[in-house]
Amino acid sequence: MDELAINVEKTQYIKIRLSDxxxxxxxxxxxxxxxxxxxxxxxQAPSYVKGVINLRGEVIPVFSLRLKMGLEEVEETKSFRxxxxxxxxxxxxxxxDEVREVANLAPDEIxxxxxxxAEGVQNxxxxxxxxxxxxxxxxxxxxxxxxxTV
Amino acid sequence: xxxxxxxxIFIDETKEHLQNLNDQILSLEQDGENMDTINEIFRAAHSLxxxxxxxxxKRMQNLTHDMENVFSEVRNGTIxxxxxxIDLLFKCLDALEEYLSTIQETAxxxxxxxxxxxxxxxxxxxSKGSAGGAKEEKxxxxxxxxxxxxxAEGGKEAKWHSITLDESxxxxxxxxxxxxxxxYGITVYIQEACLLKAARAFLVFxxxxxxxxxxxxxxxxxxxxxxxxxxxxxxxxxSEHKLDDIVKAIKEVSEIEDAVAAEFADGELAAQTEDKEExxxxxxxxEEKxxxxxxTLPSTDVAKTAPAKAAPSSNAxxxxxxxxxxxxxxxxxxxxxxxxxxxxxxxxxxxxxSLVSVAGSVVGSSNIAFNEQxxxxxxxxxxxxxSVMKVRMVPIENTVNKFPRMIRDxxxxxxxxxxxxMTGEDTELDRTVVDEIGDPLMHLLxxxxxxxxxxxxxxxxxxxxxxxxxxxxxxxxxxxxVIEVRDDGNGIDVENVKxxxxxxxxxxxxxxDVMTDKEVINxxxxxxxxxxxxxxDVSGRGVGLDVVKSKIEALSGEIEVKTVxxxxxxxxxxxxxxxxxxxxxxxVVGGEKYAISxxxxxxxxxxxxxxxxKVQGNDVINLRGAVIPLVRLNEVLDIATTEDSDKDMIVLIAKKGDKLAGLVVDELIGxxxxxxKPMGKYAGNCKFISGATILGDGEVxxxxxxxxxx
Numbered sequence: 015m016d017e018l019a020i021n022v023e024k025t026q027y028i029k030i031r032l033s034d035x036x037x038x039x040x041x042x043x044x045x046x047x048x049x050x051x052x053x054x055x056x057x058q059a060p061s062y063v064k065g066v067i068n069l070r071g072e073v074i075p076v077f078s079l080r081l082k083m084g085l086e087e088v089e090e091t092k093s094f095r096x097x098x099x100x101x102x103x104x105x106x107x108x109x110x111d112e113v114r115e116v117a118n119l120a121p122d123e124i125x126x127x128x129x130x131x132a133e134g135v136q137n138x139x140x141x142x143x144x145x146x147x148x149x150x151x152x153x154x155x156x157x158x159x160x161x162x163t164v
Numbered sequence: 165x166x167x168x169x170x171x172x173i174f175i176d177e178t179k180e181h182l183q184n185l186n187d188q189i190l191s192l193e194q195d196g197e198n199m200d201t202i203n204e205i206f207r208a209a210h211s212l213x214x215x216x217x218x219x220x221x222k223r224m225q226n227l228t229h230d231m232e233n234v235f236s237e238v239r240n241g242t243i244x245x246x247x248x249x250i251d252l253l254f255k256c257l258d259a260l261e262e263y264l265s266t267i268q269e270t271a272x273x274x275x276x277x278x279x280x281x282x283x284x285x286x287x288x289x290x291s292k293g294s295a296g297g298a299k300e301e302k303x304x305x306x307x308x309x310x311x312x313x314x315x316a317e318g319g320k321e322a323k324w325h326s327i328t329l330d331e332s333x334x335x336x337x338x339x340x341x342x343x344x345x346x347x348y349g350i351t352v353y354i355q356e357a358c359l360l361k362a363a364r365a366f367l368v369f370x371x372x373x374x375x376x377x378x379x380x381x382x383x384x385x386x387x388x389x390x391x392x393x394x395x396x397x398x399x400x401x402x403s404e405h406k407l408d409d410i411v412k413a414i415k416e417v418s419e420i421e422d423a424v425a426a427e428f429a430d431g432e433l434a435a436q437t438e439d440k441e442e443x444x445x446x447x448x449x450x451e452e453k454x455x456x457x458x459x460t461l462p463s464t465d466v467a468k469t470a471p472a473k474a475a476p477s478s479n480a481x482x483x484x485x486x487x488x489x490x491x492x493x494x495x496x497x498x499x500x501x502x503x504x505x506x507x508x509x510x511x512x513x514x515x516x517x518s519l520v521s522v523a524g525s526v527v528g529s530s531n532i533a534f535n536e537q538x539x540x541x542x543x544x545x546x547x548x549x550x551s552v553m554k555v556r557m558v559p560i561e562n563t564v565n566k567f568p569r570m571i572r573d574x575x576x577x578x579x580x581x582x583x584x585x586m587t588g589e590d591t592e593l594d595r596t597v598v599d600e601i602g603d604p605l606m607h608l609l610x611x612x613x614x615x616x617x618x619x620x621x622x623x624x625x626x627x628x629x630x631x632x633x634x635x636x637x638x639x640x641x642x643x644x645x646v647i648e649v650r651d652d653g654n655g656i657d658v659e660n661v662k663x664x665x666x667x668x669x670x671x672x673x674x675x676x677d678v679m680t681d682k683e684v685i686n687x688x689x690x691x692x693x694x695x696x697x698x699x700x701d702v703s704g705r706g707v708g709l710d711v712v713k714s715k716i717e718a719l720s721g722e723i724e725v726k727t728v729x730x731x732x733x734x735x736x737x738x739x740x741x742x743x744x745x746x747x748x749x750x751x752v753v754g755g756e757k758y759a760i761s762x763x764x765x766x767x768x769x770x771x772x773x774x775x776x777x778k779v780q781g782n783d784v785i786n787l788r789g790a791v792i793p794l795v796r797l798n799e800v801l802d803i804a805t806t807e808d809s810d811k812d813m814i815v816l817i818a819k820k821g822d823k824l825a826g827l828v829v830d831e832l833i834g835x836x837x838x839x840x841k842p843m844g845k846y847a848g849n850c851k852f853i854s855g856a857t858i859l860g861d862g863e864v865x866x867x868x869x870x871x872x873x874x
Binding site for chain 1: 510511514756800801802803841842843844845846847848849850852853855856857858862863864865866
């Protein structure tokens with residue numbers, strides 16, 4: 015019983031990689047993960063909007079997570095994936111370097127970060143998750159796609 | 165009894181009745197003596213009352229009851245129509261609309277008793293000829309009685325006797341009887357005032373099916389469901405239960421007047437057929453009586469029905485045919501179902517497009533039969549799309565027919581005399597567009613009434629007729645629908661607008677000095693811009709034209725203004741017929757594919773670079789006498805062109821209103837039917853891109869909005 019109760023409290027995160035850093039995306043936002051495909055450029059869009067793709071008949075905008083978080087763009091590799099997120103019913107894709115695994119994090123394994131006055135990547139984090147193998151920076155999806163930053 | 169399943173029907177029909185009342189009372193205001201109008205009002209009020217009662221909305225019923233009483237007096241000539249009364253009636257309609265919207269939201273009518281209105285109605289009744297009123301009541305009663313009598317004579321007949329059974333039904337009966345079931349014939353009479361006859365009948369059937377099995381029904385179950393029957397229906401019924409129990413079960417359904425039932429045995433079946441002819445005649449007679457009864461409602465009295473009753477029965481079938489309203493073969497469909505149907509059609513067109521592209525790309529695919537089938541498929545999907553589109557089209561009537569009432573109210577409020585003339589109410593548009601277009605049109609009409617039309621004195625000075633005119637004209641023009649709102653008022657005072665814009669800091673004086681009239685007028689469409697000197701509650705709150713514009717643009721439409729100072733202004737709205745699927749021209753710019761709505765393209769020209777002239781620093785071409793500015797799409801779209809600069813250019817001549825522009829593209833692919841897909845709010849905010857579409861190969865192409873480029 016006890017073990018079950020703990021499991022329920024754990025949150026699942028999709029662990030992704032940008033360069034050599036790991037990030038976690040709360041699985042409740044994740045709708046789908048697809049391979050890279052042809053992206054149609056949208057003129058006059060912000061640089062981090064790479065364009066739009068066709069996902070099963072829907073047209074979905076795709077962001078470069080790197081550019082969105084102020085990181086440098088790198089050459090596309092085979093491990094690149096597009097993670098389709100659903101935020102308030104609206105679909106949007108983000109490009110990541112690699113998708114690793116699903117990480118289960120209990121509340122006591124997450125250290126909250128205060129991102130007020132933070133800079134760069136720190137702006138978009140909701141906390142740091144500690145697993146046995148590594149540290150995962152947990153992305154604040156709502157912050158990334160909030161009105162003021164999009 | 166649970167009426168919630170009829171709530172939608174109730175709401176729809178109540179809306180229709182209210183609209184009808186609004187229209188009729190408006191014409192009553194013009195002509196207070198018109199008997200047709202008065203009768204129509206009476207009927208609508210009566211139906212409303214009945215429906216509200218059936219659904220258990222007592223307050224609504226009370227109010228309509230008193231309104232009906234007033235109309236009844238008007239009809240009898242004991243009360244004359246006067247402006248106060250019209251005002252009160254309109255207030256009543258507003259109150260009813262309020263009830264309806266509360267019902268729509270909460271399925272409950274709320275607690276507002278609207279006592280002042282009811283009191284007002286009763287005052288009208290009391291003040292004018294109370295004696296006459298009493299007399300009327302008596303007359304009314306007498307009529308009621310006469311009706312009752314008529315019913316008693318012919319109504320309670322066991323019509324099930326006239327049912328003929330076919331062989332299979334007979335064998336079912338014989339079979340059942342041998343198993344100990346009893347066979348009953350039942351004729352159920354529904355109250356004449358009942359408005360949801362089919363619903364009542366359905367409940368009766370439900371009750372019956374719990375007790376046994378319905379073998380035959382006259383009229384057929386389908387006709388009953390479609391409400392194609394008078395006030396009665398008959399069934400042959402199998403059951404183990406006793407006759408009394410069955411009759412009791414039927415009578416438990418509300419608004420059932422009577423149920424005539426009896427058990428019958430084998431022998432009667434044969435006798436039935438022989439009697440049949442006689443029965444039919446009998447039936448025709450009663451039918452005829454029933455037909456006459458509604459006739460007594462308006463103004464004929466009992467004496468008049470008597471000769472009709474005595475009319476030879478051979479006449480009856482004809483009369484019946486004539487009196488029956490033409491059966492409206494329509495179904496009400498949830499708009500969501502149509503939306504999903506439209507989506508499926510879109511999917512089909514996309515997959516058709518990919519089939520076409522696959523067929524084209526397979527090398528050496530000269531299979532004629534295959535290509536023929538593809539072509540056939542193309543024509544089927546195009547037709548399918550057109551049909552679904554037509555299903556979604558509704559006349560703008562439902563939206564615009566509330567305007568005459570609005571103008572009337574405005575006329576009183578603003579103390580200006582004005583008249584609204586509408587044409588083309590039957591122009592059809594996609595349902596979603598019609599739903600959305602109401603508000604912008606209302607804004608424009610209010611605008612015309614408030615800002616446009618001058619006061620009576622000024623009009624007299626200018627030698628215009630005292631009554632101002634506002635026109636609302638709608639018509640289809642090619643692939644779009646045009647709605648014009650026109651008035652013969654003051655027009656837009658450009659200088660005034662300039663001054664106001666400068667005062668508000670929107671533009672500088674220097675800018676104002678060089679602006680063209682058209683540019684100045686476009687200022688009106690900017691947010692929070694109102695030139696009304698006095699802020700009224702009609703318009704002039706600074707929200708208006710900008711909202712109108714954004715709403716219309718959200719519907720992929722456009723709006724233009726023409727105005728002549730002192731003579732009036734015209735707002736022209738142009739809307740696409742359909743939103744989802746368009747014919748587009750596919751082009752390539754800098755290696756990227758784009759779609760441009762074919763509707764905006766006039767011609768495609770090949771232009772030599774040496775023909776390009778410079779006017780005020782801009783590239784223009786002279787095409788058959790017209791000077792047309794060039795728009796190089798690769799520059800607009802931030803991409804390098806793949807064409808040499810000295811080669812002939814492909815130029816699409818696009819038209820927006822009376823303006824032309826030449827769009828320079830690299831390559832033409834061809835015409836294609838495309839499905840417009842929204843891009844979502846995260847895809848940036850490029851104003852030249854109106855959406856995206858999925859091509860046959862699964863790639864996404866963006867749709868260029870030529871209107872935004874001109």
